[in-house]
Amino acid sequence: MKTFQATIFGMAALAIAISAQAQDYRTQAINSMHRDFHAHGIAGMDRLDEDTVQTICNRTGNNPPKDLAERLQQDQFEAIKYPADGNYLGDWKAGEKIAQRGRAMTWRDKIGKTSRGEPNGGSCYNCHEIDKKTTSFGSIGNSLAHFGKTRGYGPAVQKYVYGKIYNAKAFNLCSAMPRLGHSGTLTEAQIKDLVALLLDPNSPVNK
Amino acid sequence: MASIKLRAVVALSGFALACAAQTGQTAAPMKKAAGGAKSAVAADFEKFRDIMAEASPAELFEAKGKELWHTKRGPKNASLEKCDMGLGPGKLKGAYVKLPRYFADAGQVMDAERRIVYCMVTLQGFKEKDLAKKPFSSASKTPDPVSLVTYVAGQSRGMKIAVPQKHAKEREAYKVGEEIFNYRAGPWDFSCATCHGHDGLRIRTQDLPNISKKEGAVAAFEGWPGYRMTGGRMHTLQWRLNDCFRQQRFPEPGYVSETLSDLLTYMGVNANGHVYKGPGIKR
Numbered sequence: 001m002k003t004f005q006a007t008i009f010g011m012a013a014l015a016i017a018i019s020a021q022a023q024d025y026r027t028q029a030i031n032s033m034h035r036d037f038h039a040h041g042i043a044g045m046d047r048l049d050e051d052t053v054q055t056i057c058n059r060t061g062n063n064p065p066k067d068l069a070e071r072l073q074q075d076q077f078e079a080i081k082y083p084a085d086g087n088y089l090g091d092w093k094a095g096e097k098i099a100q101r102g103r104a105m106t107w108r109d110k111i112g113k114t115s116r117g118e119p120n121g122g123s124c125y126n127c128h129e130i131d132k133k134t135t136s137f138g139s140i141g142n143s144l145a146h147f148g149k150t151r152g153y154g155p156a157v158q159k160y161v162y163g164k165i166y167n168a169k170a171f172n173l174c175s176a177m178p179r180l181g182h183s184g185t186l187t188e189a190q191i192k193d194l195v196a197l198l199l200d201p202n203s204p205v206n207k
Numbered sequence: 208m209a210s211i212k213l214r215a216v217v218a219l220s221g222f223a224l225a226c227a228a229q230t231g232q233t234a235a236p237m238k239k240a241a242g243g244a245k246s247a248v249a250a251d252f253e254k255f256r257d258i259m260a261e262a263s264p265a266e267l268f269e270a271k272g273k274e275l276w277h278t279k280r281g282p283k284n285a286s287l288e289k290c291d292m293g294l295g296p297g298k299l300k301g302a303y304v305k306l307p308r309y310f311a312d313a314g315q316v317m318d319a320e321r322r323i324v325y326c327m328v329t330l331q332g333f334k335e336k337d338l339a340k341k342p343f344s345s346a347s348k349t350p351d352p353v354s355l356v357t358y359v360a361g362q363s364r365g366m367k368i369a370v371p372q373k374h375a376k377e378r379e380a381y382k383v384g385e386e387i388f389n390y391r392a393g394p395w396d397f398s399c400a401t402c403h404g405h406d407g408l409r410i411r412t413q414d415l416p417n418i419s420k421k422e423g424a425v426a427a428f429e430g431w432p433g434y435r436m437t438g439g440r441m442h443t444l445q446w447r448l449n450d451c452f453r454q455q456r457f458p459e460p461g462y463v464s465e466t467l468s469d470l471l472t473y474m475g476v477n478a479n480g481h482v483y484k485g486p487g488i489k490r
Binding site: 025026028029030032033035036037038039040043044045047048049050053054057058061062105106107108125126127136137138139140169176178179183184185 | 379382383385386387389390391392393394395396397398401402407408409410411412452453454456457458459460461464465466467469
């Protein structure tokens with residue numbers, strides 16, 4: 001019995017030691033970046049600091065316990081700023097330009113503008129298929145081709161798409177997709193234009 | 208030989224133009240790049256790279272690096288012939304594929320460029336601050352460390368990647384590198400792993416190697432230092448990682464910093480066992 005208890009104790013101590021070791025490497029990694037990086041343009045050193053969502057995703061290998069994920073998603077959801085006029089549909093032509101443009105938020109760009117003085121891009125085609133005419137699209141996100149045609153054009157879908165673009169983490173805590181409204185990358189009007197790209201029946205996405 | 212090189216460069220410009228055309232907004236109908244599969248552009252480029260391998264522009268930078276290595280330069284008027292890249296002073300054959308490694312004289316794990324800068328500082332008397340000012344190739348200038356890394360890397364052509372994990376500091380560098388690789392932060396919540404931690408992903412038509420596995424780590428190690436046709440410049444892994452962090456929307460990593468050595472240790476060890484083809488050509 002004693003041996004058994006000692007074994008259990010030993011195993012627990014070992015487990016703690018292993019996790020403490022992993023914790024050390026994480027702390028070392030964070031310290032290393034804080035020591036070795038410098039601010040450049042709009043990219044300040046504060047960008048190395050995790051917010052709550054990032055911490056939880058980093059500490060759980062992007063696989064947080066379900067109840068925790070749901071609570072944090074709720075916090076993110078409640079912070080979404082929906083348009084005051086209740087209108088989600090902008091101009092799909094403007095939306096297409098935002099979806100194509102990959103520039104924004106790097107150390108060469110300005111606040112709200114790219115290094116070329118254009119409004120920030122959403123980098124949408126970098127990861128998603130959208131209008132099938134554009135064959136140069138990435139595969140990190142799912143295909144959004146025929147989005148409205150297959151999912152419907154109603155106000156509930158419009159509100160969902162607006163919220164998803166504004167803050168993808170409100171729907172899937174450790175999603176790879178940036179929080180484009182929450183991070184100040186895109187304006188309300190720009191997000192409306194993207195909603196129109198996916199949900200205006202006249203948008204080429206739905207042809 | 209010179210005429211081969213000239214033709215090669217002309218061919219390169221042509222291919223670069225074709226690539227630029229294909230990344231335009233609504234490209235003419237081409238073979239659709241299906242998710243997961245290699246894109247048509249990437250496949251074309253691989254064929255092109257195989258053809259080009261015989262007369263790579265990287266060789267020009269190897270030659271320049273060789274000359275720099277053996278010339279007495281800097282405030283101390285010394286060559287780099289006594290620089291120890293890990294296998295003993297001046298021994299360069301097979302050194303690149305065993306880097307990063309721990310160097311007792313510096314008390315640090317160093318990748319090839321970090322070590323070369325260390326030697327330029329200690330042996331030749333250059334100041335690290337000056338070397339870090341404009342460390343990447345531009346249209347008008349290729350910094351000396353870039354040519355030197357290309358020369359040293361060329362001395363490992365055809366050799367197996369064997370980044371060591373014997374010393375405790377080397378194992379620590381791997382583990383810390385892995386943590387940095389997976390660390391999400393910044394306005395877009397990206398880590399290295401967001402793009403480089405899964406199989407079969409692309410940004411637009413560009414395939415993204417999964418660096419957490421051998422095949423992807425090999426793809427990321429292979430071809431660097433590389434002559435990059437976008438802009439026609441010779442670049443090293445220091446530049447590659449710097450530009451990755453720019454697109455990750457992070458602040459800027461220090462040139463030849465420990466953070467980058469740790470990441471390169473993670474990548475290099477994951478690529479171990481593969482035969483390195485030498486400096487190459489990149490899109």
